[in-house]
Amino acid sequence: MNPIIRLRQIEKVYRMGSEQVHALRGVDLDIARNEFVAIMGASGSGKSTLMNVLGCLDQPTGGVYELNGLRTDRMSAGQLASVRNAQIGFVFQSFELLPRATALRNVMLPLVYSRRLWLGARRRALRSLERVGLADRVGHRPNQMSGGQRQRVAIARALVNEPSILLADEPTGNLDSRTSEEIIDLFKKLHAEGQTIVMVTHEEDVARHAHRIVRLRDGRIFSDFTTREDPIHGEYLNRMMQEALFAVREKDAERAAGAPGAEAAP
Amino acid sequence: MILVRLLLQTVVLALGQIWSNRFRALLTTLGIVIGTAAVIATVGATNGLKAYMLSELQSFGARKVFIDGDVPRKMRGRMSRAQVELKMEEIQQLIGQVTTMETFTPLFFGSYDLQAGQTVLRSVQTLGIWPEWHEIEARYTTMGRPFNRIDEEQHLNVCLVNDKTTELLGLPLDPTGEFILIGGRRFLIVGVVETRILGAVFGGQEAQAEVFIPLSVAMAMNPQRRFVNFLLGNLKSEDLAEEAKQEVSVIMRRIRKLGPDEEPTWQVGVVQQVIDQVNRVGSAITAGAGGIVAISLLVGGVGIMNIMLVSVSERTREIGLRKAVGARPSVILMQFLVEAVVLCLVGAAMGLAIGYGLVYGLSTIPGSPLEKASVPVWATTLAVGFSAFTGIVFGMFPATKAARLNPIEALRHE
Ligand SMILES: Nc1ncnc2c1ncn2[C@@H]1O[C@H](COP(=O)(O)OP(=O)(O)O)[C@@H](O)[C@H]1O
């Protein structure tokens, strides 16, 4: 089967005056339908740049990008906008909701610019909000909602145009760990429903739920494994396991020491 | 289809945007409000004044030409008025030669005591006229009959009076057939002439007693005076005003045997030329108003551009988001252009309201010559059109700026 995303030797050079910053230095990547990919890497390794290229928000300075068999790397700003509108759902770290608009209005926004889907936009938006579990918050404004709810509105907005790929750049970066888990659970559910997802994260704990981990270093792909086979992730899991075991042993030891230890404490 | 839908949505969006910043929007559009109000009020008032003057002039007789003796400025004091006034022989020659005019009447002013029974009216203006006077002045009889050629040629002692004379002399409501004494002579009243009062601007005043007698009779009553007060005539058509003036000038020079560098001893007044003058002044004022609106729209436009730049900068993130979810640059361009245009139109609407209010206010002042003041459709259309145009012109730069924003950089703003 043809991949949804096919990147060949993608390069991105930022020019800052006379200086050049090589954010991506030849990235080859295929992503197939219904994959759930985590993109990881240190800060400044090029994750966001890659996501912006994938999301057609930015043009690579070199290489070939095919989205559903369509070359996008030479498209004009207008054509890219149409591609984003029809094929891409993008979730930002900082939600990016319109502050004065209700959840429903925010979710409807992409359909305003859609040639295809504007008929019944409201119904579609409601259904999308239902999918993310916010059917009872359609009339709320962003400032009347928690961070997790806001991000779910943003996800509903990303889904409303039935994108072939859902892109999320550190979607849990602004959320506490419990809320992060809710969002990840939502991603898992969407993935189970058939949604292709690419997500940037720097937390192994978040990446754990993806099926594949692509690691970037200095603008290059440094490793690309399924989550189960990824050695770094394996190490992380081992460490977690040991920490958990250690914690259990500590508790046992405390219990063995008995009440006197407790009394000694002030 | 998509364009119409987007346009509608954009207009709603723009109105919402303006409403949420209504105080700022009001200040911004002040230039446009004032400009529109000024142009509407000026054009409305000018139109009213013009309509008033023209209708007065029309009732005065648009085709009317006055020919009157006149002492040239240089000759003041060395020449008497009696020397230059038109004589009957001159009038006969002039009428015989002039081709641009038809129907004439000399006017011969006199002042006599009137008497009916025991009632006496002192010094009533008595006009000697030809029967053509009725046509030239468009003043006909409401009772009895007008003058005719026989009255003139037979020197009949007949007269026409107006209502006021009838009233003051205590004559019956229909005075035709009654006899009155004019300067001691016995005259038969043959008709009643309607009274015409001119507007205040033209020296109109309360109706006065008037009496009319045949010119030949009037001249016979004052035999030592050999000249008339002036000659009235009608143009053959309204577009002959200038031609008639020149023709009369040429003929009069011949009659009075003036050399080419001698100053004319008469003057010719053509009502149509006054009308043309009024029209020209009206157009000039309107053009001036156009200038006002152009300047204030320019000033207003700069304000609009400024506020739109602020708006683009404040909403950079929003623009970034809209682009990220698929708004094409052209749509963003349209959004901000529409906002600028809507802003201008809101200003224009307020200006129109104020302007119409002013014009209405002026037109309701009792006795004002602006009673007919009204705003012509073209002025409204022009004001609105120019405002929209201003929005497009001055909104273009900020809108282009917004349309060219890179979505990622826009989202990183602040
Ligand atoms: N607009 C830009 N102009 C210049 N340099 C940039 C720009 N965006 C990113 N970079 C640089 O490109 C590199 C990769 O950045 P980024 O993709 O944001 O990394 P990450 O998301 O992995 O932290 C960094 O060195 C960053 O400084």
Ligand SMILES: [Mg+2]
């Ligand atoms: Mg990043």
